[in-house]
Amino acid sequence: MSWDNISAEFTLQDIDHGLVTKDSLKSYAFIVDKYVTTKYPRIDSLEVRKYLFSDGGGFEVVEFEFNENGKLVNTLEY
Numbered sequence: 001m002s003w004d005n006i007s008a009e010f011t012l013q014d015i016d017h018g019l020v021t022k023d024s025l026k027s028y029a030f031i032v033d034k035y036v037t038t039k040y041p042r043i044d045s046l047e048v049r050k051y052l053f054s055d056g057g058g059f060e061v062v063e064f065e066f067n068e069n070g071k072l073v074n075t076l077e078y
Contacts (some may be wrong), residue, residue: 008043010036022062024073025053029064037070044068 001010012031029051037044049066065074 003040003043006046007035008040008046008049020053022077025062026064026075028053028064030072032068033070 001008003009032051033049037049044047045068047068051064051066052061053063054061061078063074063076063078064072065076067073
C-alpha cells in the first residue's frame with residue numbers, strides 16, 4: 001500500500017483466478033472500494049478511484065473506475 005496527494009495503490013494477491021469472472025471482479029471492486037474509503041478517509045476524497053485486476057475471467061487486465069461518490073463510472077478491458 002502506498003499513496004500521495006493524488007493517488008493511492010493497494011496490491012491484493014492470490015485471488016483464485018480459476019473461479020473469477022468479470023462480474024465477480026466487479027463485486028470485488030465494490031467491496032474493496034467500500035473498505036478502503038471507510039478505513040482510509042484520505043482515499044475517500046480522491047475524485048477517481050481505479051481498481052485493476054489481471055489474469056482472470058478470460059482477459060489480461062480489467063479496470064473498474066469509481067467516482068468520488070463510489071459509483072462505477074467506467075470499465076475497461078485490456
